[in-house]
Amino acid sequence: MFRKKALRINTYLSYGTNTLFRATGRALEDENVDFSTNQNLFKTLHNIYKQFESDEIRNVAIDIKLPNEDTIETTTDPEGYYNISKNIDTSTLDPYIDNKGWLTFFVSYQNNTLSRTIKNENVFKSQMLIPSNKAEYGIISDIDDTIIHTGVASLFKWRVIANTIFKNFDKRTAIEGTVKFYKKLHLGTKGTPVNPFFYVSNSPWNLYDYLSAFFKKHYFPKGPILLRDFRTPFDKTPKPKTPHKQSEIINLLNTYPHLKFILIGDSGEKDADIYTKIAEYYPERILAIYLRNVRHRRKEKRIKKMISSFNASPILLFKNANEAIKHAKESKIII
Known part of the structure; x- marks a missing residue:
């Protein structure tokens, strides 16, 4: 019997505003893709193949935990993606935005929804950009x-x-x-x-x-x-x-x-x-x-x-x- 692969969440940098929270990513089986330097041709081909051969985790509940302890719930689509756009009052998040406009939050599989091993102890870092009011363009x-x-x-x-x-x-x-x-x-x-x-x-x-x-x-x-x-x-x-x-x-x-x-x-x-x-x-x-x-x-x-x-x-x-x-x-x- 084949052993099931561990799971991960691939998080993508997103962008939003002081009133709009956006987060995007994908729930996948972990393929152990390694993007270290000085890799040979075989390893490079292996990495690219694994990226396109990825097995998505569809219709699964995801929790997005904000730094003020608020949690937003969402669900992955049939291809494993989650893409949330939600109007929220982010005034309580202002202290957590760094000087370049990045807000850090964490994504995880919802508790008790899966029985499989999850990488990184089920904690995956992501960030959203809120452009500074000092930006010229x-x-x-x-x-x-x-x-x-x-x-x-x-x-x-x-x-x-x-x-x-x-x-x-x-x-x-x-x-x-x-x-x-x-x-x-x-x-x-x-x-x-x-x-x-x-x-x-x-x-x-x-x-x-x-x-x-x-x-x-x-x-x-x-x-x-x-x-x-x-x-x-x-x-x-x-x-x-x-x-x-x-x-x-x-x-x-x-x-x-x-x-x-x-x-x-x-x-x-x-x-x-x-x-x-x-x-x-x-x-x-x-x-x-x-x-x-x-x-x-x-x-x-x-x-x-x-x-x-x-x-x-x-x-x-x-x-x-x-x-x-x-x-x-x-x-x-x-x-």
Whole structure:
């Protein structure tokens, strides 16, 4: 008889406000995925396989314990995800928010609901970002080929597959100058690291730990990583009508109506189309749009044509981060 695997809860950094609590994560069997450094090819393949082969714990009761001892109850969906958005009075939580806006809370399986072993003594840490009232603006950034070399513009996207499956996170390279640019945006013109970052990608939630480890290794500003559900050819659930990136950005704009935002992406996919459309829908909310040139002649030509007729907000197609830094300084976005 096979021994049942231990259980864990994969928690994802979330974002909210002084009146809105949000938490997202997934209940799973523990696959012992190890994202340490200097791993060989076999171990890397094993890790990636285990992330996508994950066995979810569906329809199970979850407790979210806030630092003021309040508890919020929720239940995982048929794919093991919990995604709660609840209006609450967080005034009692203010003392627990750190100086960068992060509120720490803990997630656990509800007592007496499972008879299986649970990792970490059934205590899983998570955090929610509440942007500081000192923030000048927020930054929303794409990931693939914007901050990490991926190859989304390659033929049949073969580089995306090769880079993700065959390279451990510590073998992946950040786009040159990106960390420097992002740290300057994080500081803004006041020199205080309070401008909030949000990372949006079409990658599946299965790659969350992989991407999170990459961000930490390269010291990118900490922020929620907003991914999407992994769809298979046999997935019968209806596809979302609004593209994932567009939906996430609109939600951020609506969640923080007092904040203006900077959008960062690349010329490889649909970032330019999504960002310009959002800037036109939300006039005066987008401070600037930065698009990294992935040096694909046909795509570059299309983006330049689009930029020539766009005037809803400042927009720059740049080849290296120094060009973006120079533009941001001239626009008085950074110092």
